[in-house]
Amino acid sequence: MSPRPCGPLRRSTPPLLLAPPRYRRPMSAQPAGLAVSVTVVNELQEEGGLTIVWLKATAESSSQSVACAWDWTDDGRLDTRPSLQTVVSHSYRCASQFTARVVAVNYQGEGAQDTVTFRTLPCAAPR
Numbered sequence: 001m002s003p004r005p006c007g008p009l010r011r012s013t014p015p016l017l018l019a020p021p022r023y024r025r026p027m028s029a030q031p032a033g034l035a036v037s038v039t040v041v042n043e044l045q046e047e048g049g050l051t052i053v054w055l056k057a058t059a060e061s062s063s064q065s066v067a068c069a070w071d072w073t074d075d076g077r078l079d080t081r082p083s084l085q086t087v088v089s090h091s092y093r094c095a096s097q098f099t100a101r102v103v104a105v106n107y108q109g110e111g112a113q114d115t116v117t118f119r120t121l122p123c124a125a126p127r
Helices: none
Strands: 003-005 035-045 050-061 067-073 087-093 097-106 111-119
Touching: 035 067, 035 097, 035 111, 050 067, 050 097, 050 111
Parallel strands: none
Antiparallel strands: 003 050, 035 050, 050 087, 067 097, 097 111
16 A cells, blocks of 8 residues: 545545544544544644644555545544545644544545644744
């Protein structure tokens, strides 16, 4: 298996749906046919005490298509629908620590997840 970003479909497939967390089977172990990792790739300070954080999911899959859904604060609730986007962004409070989670599902229905914990940029000094 070669690493590939969550990316474009190679063939027509039915939409990939993730059940709400209370109905989803536990995915603590990564299945043999799918592995996913998430990294912080960039941060940009915004006005009003916010920092935009860009996260990237990279998946290794025996299937050609992988969809990813995101839980911005690792509270157990997915905040996005499954998507083929590789890089996503979200605004967080400055000078705070967060854990983000990505949940990936491939065409064969295998699921995997990963988390990343990071601290956002310090708040800008008032002008």
